[in-house]
Amino acid sequence: MRMSRMFSKTLREAPNGADTKGYEYLLRAGYIRQMGAGIFSLLPLGFRATEKIKAIIRSEMEAIGAEEMEMPVVNPADIWKETGRYYSIDKEMSRFKDRNNRDMVLAMTHEEAVTDIARGEVDSYKRLPRLVYQMQTKWRDDPRPRAGLIRVREFTMLDSYSFDRDAAGLDKVYRDHYRAYFRIFSRCGLPSIAVGADSGMMGGKISHEYMYLSPIGEDTIIYCPECGYTANRQIAKFSKEYFPEEMKEIEKRETPESKTIEALAEYLGVDPKKTAKCVFMVGSFINDKNGEEEDKLIVAVVRGDLEVEESKLSNAARANALRPAHEEEITACGMVPGYASPIGAKGDFICIVDDSVAKSNNLVAGANEAGYHLLNTNYGRDYSGMVADIASARDGFACPVCGKPLKASKGVEIGNIFQLGTRYSEAMNCTYQDENGKQVPVVMGSYGIGVGRLLACLAEEYNDEGGLKLPVSVAPYQVHLVSLVKETEIADKIYEDLEKAGIEVLYDDRKETAGVKFADADLIGIPLRITLGNRSLKEGKVEVKIRESGETTSFLLEDIADEIKAEIMREQQEIDSRIVNKELD
RNA sequence: CGGGUAGUAGCGCAGGGGCUAGCGCACUUGGUUCGGGACCAAGGGGUCGGAGGUUCAAAUCCUCUCUGCCCGACCA
Helix, strand or coil: CEHHHCCCCCCCCCCCCCCCHHHHHHHHCCCEEEEECCEEEECHHHHHHHHHHHHHHHHHHHHCCCEECCCCCEEEHHHHHHHCHHHHCCCCCCEEECCCCCEEEECCCCHHHHHHHHHHHCCEHHHCCEEEEEEEEEECCCCCCECCCCECCEEEEEEEEEEECCHHHHHHHHHHHHHHHHHHHHHHCCCCEEEECCCHHHCCCCEEEEEEECCCCCEEEEECCCCCCEEECCCCCCECCCCCCCCCCCEEEECCCCCCHHHHHHHHCCCHHHEEEEEEEEEEEECCCCCCEEEEEEEEEEECCCCECHHHHHHHHCCCEEEECCHHHHHCCCCCCCCCCCCCCCCCEEEEEEHHHHCCCCEEEEEEECCEEEEEECECCCECCEEECCECCCCCCECCCCCCECEEEEEEEEEEEEEEECHHHHHCCCEEECCCCCEEECEEEEEEEEHHHHHHHHHHHCEECCEECCCCCCCCCCEEEEECCCCHHHHHHHHHHHHHCCCCEEEECCCCCHHHHHHHHHHHCCCEEEEECHHHHCCCEEEEEECCCCCEEEEEHHHHHHHHHHHHHHHHHHHHCCCCCCCCC
8 A cells, every 4th residue: 555545544643532642642653543433434544454353253153153244223112021131231332213213223242133133044953053243333332432443332343142052052062162262362462361250231141242451441350369269359369268157136225427427437446357248239130021110229248348349249139220219218228327237227129238247246237326336236136138249359369269369450351151051042042852753942151352342452452652563464454665765766656666576565655754754653563664774775675673672684686575474474473383272160 | 310620722730800711642744863652943824613793892701502521310
């Protein structure tokens, strides 16, 4: 491609709002342009880079036997009503009516669509297993897009869907994806880890998220440097201490100005570990059949030294959504914020007690009377509720596996894999006939990678003061040919020769000064730069600079295509040597 | 949806009741320069986010509204 004819141009200054390096360079180098909040165009450079990523994805998906297909972005709402997600998903899914007043949705994922198709295609055990994938546009009306391509509303996603007879089949294809995803990310050059995750709106049991560890990430990963335990904080477990002892008589005590655990613990001179605190949320429960919504107060009880993890609480309560409770909602159930406990509470609420509280005795808890707390309260004797792990894992807490201190790190979720089971096949009656003539629901899995987000992470990982320096496997071009000579004949000839040799060349044939061309080359970050200047040309040589290392070598003009090919191969091999082949334990 | 902040040329910004709305970069033309964001000269480009209001006079003051960004809620 001749830069003199390239659609995009580079920007000297970062547009306002580009506050991470990767995002800034993607904008300045002309890979992407923003059109609205969370809505971006891929300019030719960005498009080429994502096509490289997609090619890697294709080859790895084909390697595990997946077939590529494409499903519509617009779905009739009916299939979403069948699974209930038409009702359980809130504004994040955009809905509209077509000209005949039929309910339609913009599909934010394709479990419903693919299951709808599969129930027509898969009728016998002989037609299982099956595995399909697509790379297609999703629209998710995220309430808060941010950080360029990291969190957007419209994006391209690789999504694949597996269909199996049984759990064993699902387990195999899930493992295939587990391995393939590591290969995909590592072939792109992106370091990643897999963590156990919350399955969220997808339903199903087992899921893993792939994380690119970076301070720009929004997820918190809890991991154990000692034994390798990793999980998203939303579900991360940790080893809790319990304090069982003989139950003592409950005792009411005046505790003025002790609305917080710290104040209370100080006033009474007790360890926060000997207190129980209440967190009030309101859960929204949705009837999958008719979409009717019901709100219910949830009282979460954790020990004073711990925090409630809302995802865990939401899962334990089987709530569709949680929000903090209003004061009236709390008092309506007979509890007094600041001095609350489930003891003596009345009315319709759900009480969920962390096992840290359930397995400890004689804790201080609210008396439901302003200014008073109760000493020696005990779960089971004084109040009841469902026991679950609802506490949030923090940096320094003990590893649930080996007991060593856990660490926390920020990460960007770049992919995830879910064992769906029969959640969708049962709801949509996607069954097959087994050897005995019995109709059995198909066992499904779904798997996704955000393609644009992957590019954004690569831009974060690979940059320096000058701009981007993407790995050769994903860079939009392999070579940047910078001509500094006035006579275009030699440069044109080299450009044509390189193209003929099958090399992807970005040819800077513009009438710009050397400084501008070099600065743009650094910004765009093509792995290799050929410099054509009078100086070396006199000796029949050209210079080749490696963007990553800054290392420069010169080659004879007639060898250039071969040398470049060899260097591209070296860089590609370097990436291939870092391919991660990891099996799910 | 709450809190904050900002919308003035393609990008980055200044100007805060008054006369022709500026600056840097980018762009056009001519000339010089020519291996790390050159120089000189002459130019082009603006519904000052939008609507309404106050005023002799509004980019500037007031009201409403739209949009972006950041924090939170939220989120596969």
